[in-house]
Amino acid sequence: MSRQSNRATDSKKMNSELFTLTYGALVTQxxxxxxxxxxxNKQLDKMGYNIxxxxxxxxxxxxxxxxxxxxxxTADVIAKxxxxxxxxxxxxVTNWSPAGDEFSLxxxxxxxxxxxxxxxxxxxxxxxxxxxxxxxxxxxxxxxAVDVRFTQDxxxxxxxxxxxxxxxxxxxxxxxxxxx
Amino acid sequence: MTVHNLYIFDRNGTCLHYSxxxxxxxxxISKEEEFKLMYGMLFSIRxxxxxxxxxxxxxxxxxxxTSRYKLHYYETPTGIRLVMNTDLSVPNCRETLxxxxxxxxxxxxxxxxxxxxxxxxxxELFNSKLDSFIRALPFFSVRAA
Numbered sequence: 248m249s250r251q252s253n254r255a256t257d258s259k260k261m262n263s264e265l266f267t268l269t270y271g272a273l274v275t276q277x278x279x280x281x282x283x284x285x286x287x288n289k290q291l292d293k294m295g296y297n298i299x300x301x302x303x304x305x306x307x308x309x310x311x312x313x314x315x316x317x318x319x320x321t322a323d324v325i326a327k328x329x330x331x332x333x334x335x336x337x338x339x340v341t342n343w344s345p346a347g348d349e350f351s352l353x354x355x356x357x358x359x360x361x362x363x364x365x366x367x368x369x370x371x372x373x374x375x376x377x378x379x380x381x382x383x384x385x386x387x388x389x390x391x392a393v394d395v396r397f398t399q400d401x402x403x404x405x406x407x408x409x410x411x412x413x414x415x416x417x418x419x420x421x422x423x424x425x426x427x
Numbered sequence: 428m429t430v431h432n433l434y435i436f437d438r439n440g441t442c443l444h445y446s447x448x449x450x451x452x453x454x455x456i457s458k459e460e461e462f463k464l465m466y467g468m469l470f471s472i473r474x475x476x477x478x479x480x481x482x483x484x485x486x487x488x489x490x491x492x493t494s495r496y497k498l499h500y501y502e503t504p505t506g507i508r509l510v511m512n513t514d515l516s517v518p519n520c521r522e523t524l525x526x527x528x529x530x531x532x533x534x535x536x537x538x539x540x541x542x543x544x545x546x547x548x549x550x551e552l553f554n555s556k557l558d559s560f561i562r563a564l565p566f567f568s569v570r571a572a
Binding site: 312 | 505
């Protein structure tokens with residue numbers, strides 16, 4: 248278990264089918280464990296969040312991206328660097344709200360759903376909801392509170408998959424209590 | 428040339444890690460107080476520097492020195508703060524601190540699901556890897572201390 252070899256794995260490709268199937272197994276198990284789809288969506292989001300708060304450190308360490316100056320820059324970094332690095336896809340950034348605090352990531356293909364068809368009794372399941380949690384968790388660690396949700400999903404018959412992200416606020420840092 | 432000590436703080440001001448190498452004089456207060464004092468000062472310098480900056484701040488504050496030591500500072504966008512005290516002859520350590528963050532902290536702590544984030548680090552592996560990393564630095568030399 249040589250930890251030093253971690254860097255070397257960067258260039259290696261992970262088998263994407265194994266990844267897709269692993270994710271599928273995870274969602275399937277959640278569907279068995281929880282009564283309804285809303286609860287599964289919530290659990291996926293929670294898991295994603297926990298991944299996100301750690302993944303951001305790995306992202307910063309690998310990409311040496313600095314702090315973004317505005318939300319547009321953040322959107323670009325997420326789409327062009329982060330998605331590329333972890334999922335091998337580059338979603339397009341579109342549908343900016345006039346205030347510039349809301350945009351959509353359009354995924355032409357979603358590696359998580361390669362072999363998936365939603366059965367009729369899971370019509371409310373947001374299959375890839377983990378991604379929302381990851382994005383929310385990662386951005387929270389860089390002082391940005393965001394709202395993330397799927398608005399279109401190829402699994403539900405839409406042409407593309409669309410993730411909508413809304414900037415809520417900057418999380419201000421405070422001195423820990425007890426210090427002057 | 429030598430390295431005196433190293434602090435790692437998280438975004439909430441918790442001291443995650445402290446280790447020292449050639450520190451001849453102690454502060455004379457408890458370690459907890461020392462960490463608080465250090466974090467408080469960093470916090471103040473940071474906000475001072477960003478308020479006074481005539482241009483948009485990029486990297487923030489990098490280091491300061493007195494007649495006896497030099498303090499090197501590196502902060503990640505997630506608020507992990509690395510502080511290393513060395514003697515005066517040591518050049519800019521930004522890359523060194525960045526390396527500690529990316530190859531040691533991220534690989535050994537963040538990627539270890541058993542390590543709880545935001546608590547002081549208990550990893551033996553991290554401690555020993557960090558120790559050998561610092562000792563292998565070109566400017567780490569006990570003789571000159």
